[in-house]
Amino acid sequence: MSKNKIKIFQLTKDKKVKLHYKGPFVAQKRLLFIEIDEYFELLDKEEQKVTIWHEIYHRDKASGLRFLWRILKFRSKKKAIWEEEFEADKYSAIMCGKKNVLKSLNTSKKLYEKGIVEYNPKTHPKIEERIKRIKELRL
Numbered sequence: 001m002s003k004n005k006i007k008i009f010q011l012t013k014d015k016k017v018k019l020h021y022k023g024p025f026v027a028q029k030r031l032l033f034i035e036i037d038e039y040f041e042l043l044d045k046e047e048q049k050v051t052i053w054h055e056i057y058h059r060d061k062a063s064g065l066r067f068l069w070r071i072l073k074f075r076s077k078k079k080a081i082w083e084e085e086f087e088a089d090k091y092s093a094i095m096c097g098k099k100n101v102l103k104s105l106n107t108s109k110k111l112y113e114k115g116i117v118e119y120n121p122k123t124h125p126k127i128e129e130r131i132k133r134i135k136e137l138r139l
């Protein structure tokens with residue numbers, strides 16, 4: 001897939017989202033659209049939906065002010081970022097089920113382990129902790 005290509009993704013029966021191919025991350029939110037890269041294609045359809053709902057949470061539900069509030073609450077920018085990741089995973093689980101989120105997180109874990117995707121503790125909590133939180137989640 002070449003760079004800067006746009007893909008229309010059917011997220012639900014009546015919801016389509018615009019995805020922009022860029023790298024070097026699996027997916028990332030931007031103000032108006034969601035950027036993805038070729039690793040996105042390594043995910044199955046359900047895992048892709050999980051990823052998109054996760055990014056939609058970042059885009060729509062975690063505004064600048066909420067982020068500031070989180071920094072004040074946790075007194076740490078890193079903790080605030082991590083907490084937003086846990087919330088985005090939880091939102092995905094509400095939208096497409098715990099089972100699919102766990103499957104997607106386990107795929108991410110494999111991508112980290114194989115060195116295909118590099119783990120960055122500044123932007124994401126440990127994948128094991130994300131998996132644990134989803135397992136404990138009661139929906």
Ligand SMILES: [Zn+2]
Pocket residue numbers: 054055058084085088
């Ligand atoms: Zn995220």
